Amino acid sequence: MSDSPNEFKLSNMPNDGISSVKFGPNSKQFLLVSSWDDSVRLYDVVADSMRFKYTHSAPVLDCCFYDAVHSFSGGIDKQLKMYDFNSSSDQVVGTHDAPIRCVEYSPDVNLVITGSWDSTVKLWDPRNPSAVGSLSQPDKVYTMSVCGDSLIVGTAMRRVLVWDLRNMGYVQQRRESNLKYQTRCIRSFPNKQGYVLSSIEGRVAVEYLDPNPDIQKKKYAFKCHRIKENGEECIYPVNAIAFHNGYNTFATGGSDGYVNIWDGFNKKRLCQFHRYPTSIASLAFSPDGSVLAIASSFMYETEVEKVPAPDSVFIRNVTDQETKPKS
């Protein structure tokens, strides 16, 4: 896999699978990477160097920035940790009863939100790190996305819940995924109109939050991340979705190793990048949308590969041509 001029591979990669990549707020320089090797690393992607690294006692499944100097992370050890890059110190903020699958920060309500396999979502005040609430979900939380002051939670058994972060007393909307297979990832449109949901069966749904029937009828789903070879169609999980903040277009990454960029409103694919060495585990656009971080990391979808491709993060400078709606 040769690097194209607009793309390079970060050095100093984790020793095991990459679970999540996240860009810092207002920065295309700093990238947070959590890994199955128990570590969370902060990279300077401009200098291609690793700046910080801290560890959990077990694999880390997700991480996020709170502000430029603080990160939160959680994983199999069930602990939510906050790390201060200034003082290079970490502290355990709290715990779940089961591994933490998702960690998100909501700038609108200034809360860090964790979703866990213990079927709860917990809210944390990042200023004096402490728990401020717990929302029970119908099943294990698999994915979560903050959408303004709404929170969209995707759980096992294809359930989708929309919570209002300002009023957590009840679930705003209870939905069932429109896709027939396990929900893999949910990310909301930066314009807050809706969200995109992907499943393990090479399919992506574009959904709208407004319950108005006129709006609802705009929703649709499409197939992707499928490869036909030798008279057989291989259908891959769509593991990652990342939105371009400016254009409301989004990238999807599948276990087929491909990254596609879509214009969800016009139902068009804008581009497809080359095939990456192995499954795309996570994707992140920089806040300005000029850089896409692509984590290519085997995810045990199949029996262990003979020689699994190395876990790697590609930093790709994307152009308007690749990310801007054509019309």
Next chain:
Amino acid sequence: MGRKKKKQMKPWCWYCNREFDDEKILIQHQKAKHFKCHICYKKLYTGPGLAIHCMQVHKEKIDKVPNSLPGRCNTEIEIYGMEGIPEEDVKAHEKNKSKKAADIANEGDSDDNSNPPPSAAAPMMNGMPGATAQPGMPFAPPGMRPMVPGGPMMGPMGAGVPNPMMPQGGMGTVPGPMMGGMGPMGPMGMAGNMGPVNQQMRPGMGNMGPMNPMNMSRPQGPGASRPLFPAAAQSSTATSTAAGGGRPTFPAAASVVSSNSGAGGGGSATITGAPTIKKPESTSGLTSKLVHPDEDISLEELRANLPKYQRNLMESMIASSGMVNTSMAQGPPMQAGGPPMQAGGPHMQSGGPPMQTGGPMNMGGMGMNMNMGMGMGGPGPNMMPGGMMGGPPRPGMMPGGPMMGNNMMRGPPGNMGGMGMPGHGPRGPPMGGGMGMGMGMRPMNGMPFQGNMNMRGPGPGPRPFN
């Protein structure tokens, strides 16, 4: 006779009354003129097909067939070439033609009216490919016609109900989505109404199990909606029959019900506590393969249960949490052995030894014990690490483990297997292993065994039916 032959009707288009020399040209005309989607210009095969296409693909409802004469714009009547035209209209058209002919020929009305129409109509229907093979076609039993095109059948399809449930990328093959769309409707009260109609019209379908809601909704697709076009009539019936068994039509049940009809029968090969993912259906005609483990739990959960991460967790648990004392660890499991003994029956025998070894071991040993359990699984022909792992994160179990979510999760699969699939002889040993394992760990969690078993009770129940 020769006179009648001369009067044999030319194919004509019901929608615009235009006559054609050849039915092929007529069909081309209909596709281009009446069945073309105004949004994407896709040419569909029938009016209802077009309506469904617009609804499913563009979320738009069309209430009349484009370029049709007033009164001939019904999108619910399924017409393909000369096929499907309501009998009255056939007769009326016939009459018009014959009247003209009669005028020209100066012949008596009575003669023309009584004889030619039926004789002309009959060959027309029989002459069409597949017409006889489609008792479902509305005009076949003339008496039936008035009730057939009525709302109840086509209505729901146009109502958009199927859409939210069956998001289809596009109308790959026309009959597919249509049947799919009808599917979910079946059980919802339609089944009852449709049943009789269906059976009357297509007696062959009777055996498609009116008992089974899943099967039921399928055959009704073709039966109720009528084949979209003659050529597809037989094949669509065939596919629906074949597919009916394995593809759950209810979205809600989809992820719970495992498929056993798929080519590979992948679900049956692994022992698992988690629901199995059903096989994807292929629209392309190629066999499709879902690149995902069979268990319907997330890749992360499966991965977290790999031995290598379990070991990590063990170490961290030892380091971070208070140790459970050994004697406690020993006591409960033996007693707890009671309930599973009944449930698991003979497997307990093989489960015994590991339980004993497992029992005395302390926290540190637990990791080992678990690995042993897996090792023991080995000999069982069907035991795969994947299967073991699959079990853990059953939704019901998660809440149980206050301190060791994962390890705790690991126990259940064994138990599950033992309970859920008592019938499978060869799997006995691995399950026993799993059980032993489960018990070895149990005390660590300090959780009531019994409760856990109960929780699991309902889980494995449905399995054997899959």
